[in-house]
Amino acid sequence: xxxxxxxxxxxxxxxxxxxxxxxxxxxxxxxxxxxxxxxxxxxxxxxxxxxxxxxxxxxxxxxxxxxxxxxxxxxxxxxxxxxxxxxxxxxxxxxxxxxxxxxxxxxxxxxxxxxxxxxxxxxxxxxxxxxxxxxxxxxxxxxxxxxxxxxxxxxxxxxxxxxxxxxxxxxxxxxxxxxxxxxxxxxxxxxxxxxxxxxxxxxxxxxxxxxxxxxxxxxxxxxxxxxxxxxxxxxxxxxxxxxxxxxxxxxxxxxxxxxxxxxxxxxxxxxxxxxxxxxxxxxxxxxx
Numbered sequence: 001x002x003x004x005x006x007x008x009x010x011x012x013x014x015x016x017x018x019x020x021x022x023x024x025x026x027x028x029x030x031x032x033x034x035x036x037x038x039x040x041x042x043x044x045x046x047x048x049x050x051x052x053x054x055x056x057x058x059x060x061x062x063x064x065x066x067x068x069x070x071x072x073x074x075x076x077x078x079x080x081x082x083x084x085x086x087x088x089x090x091x092x093x094x095x096x097x098x099x100x101x102x103x104x105x106x107x108x109x110x111x112x113x114x115x116x117x118x119x120x121x122x123x124x125x126x127x128x129x130x131x132x133x134x135x136x137x138x139x140x141x142x143x144x145x146x147x148x149x150x151x152x153x154x155x156x157x158x159x160x161x162x163x164x165x166x167x168x169x170x171x172x173x174x175x176x177x178x179x180x181x182x183x184x185x186x187x188x189x190x191x192x193x194x195x196x197x198x199x200x201x202x203x204x205x206x207x208x209x210x211x212x213x214x215x216x217x218x219x220x221x222x223x224x225x226x227x228x229x230x231x232x233x234x235x236x237x238x239x240x241x242x243x244x245x246x247x248x249x250x251x252x253x254x255x256x257x258x259x260x261x262x263x264x265x266x267x268x269x270x271x272x273x274x275x276x277x278x279x280x281x282x283x284x285x286x287x288x
Contacts, residue, residue, distance in 0.1 A: 012244035055090040069225040109171035165204035210271030
């Protein structure tokens with residue numbers, strides 16, 4: 001059972017540190033823009049937030065410094081490499097808590113569905129494996145060229161994305177089948193879907209009755225010209241939100257290692273609503 005929700009997410013505390021920095025930089029032109037994105041953010045002791053923003057904005061500037069407008073008539077793979085990859089490849093190299101694999105990457109959790117009737121092979125536009133536990137907790141799907149996404153492609157990618165999210169969450173729960181449902185409701189996996197020029201960040205969790213809950217967290221438009229640079233405020237807000245949610249999940253998963261109290265009512269094993277083949281897997285895990 002799947003439910004959908006568009007949630008109002010609390011603004012991450014770290015956003016206040018960089019909002020004024022971004023507004024200052026994004027209002028500047030050319031050389032002044034390059035100088036502004038290198039300014040230190042007060043209160044960011046480790047300087048990672050500013051460094052991440054600098055990498056993203058400098059990469060964008062290097063794309064539009066000679067020809068200020070990028071062609072919108074590009075294919076899906078060029079869109080990923082040129083416009084989207086920097087958001088996560090620089091996240092990986094700046095924060096060091098996730099490993100990203102790109103384009104036609106095989107989903108790890110999809111192997112749970114392998115059977116005589118299914119190869120268990122699902123290819124993703126990108127996936128992220130958390131360094132802490134080796135779990136696939138993020139993936140990305142891009143619905144074709146940005147200038148001409150088709151309805152069929154968008155619908156197909158949406159279904160594929162939800163299916164991948166569910167399997168990623170189930171794969172996480174296989175190591176924590178006996179935690180309480182109350183605790184499990186806070187565990188999430190994430191995905192980014194790109195349709196046209198819009199990117200949207202989603203999370204997936206479970207409800208108290210074991211249903212899956214997909215939530216839209218944030219959305220932004222990818223700019224294709226230097227004149228459209230102000231759109232990066234929303235893009236970077238989405239990424240700051242992703243980082244905040246990621247770190248909350250990391251803390252939660254670390255805390256689970258100390259949770260050995262199984263007398264808190266229903267557990268994940270009791271309520272999780274999944275297919276018959278995966279139910280058999282849960283039973284096997286109970287005795288393994």
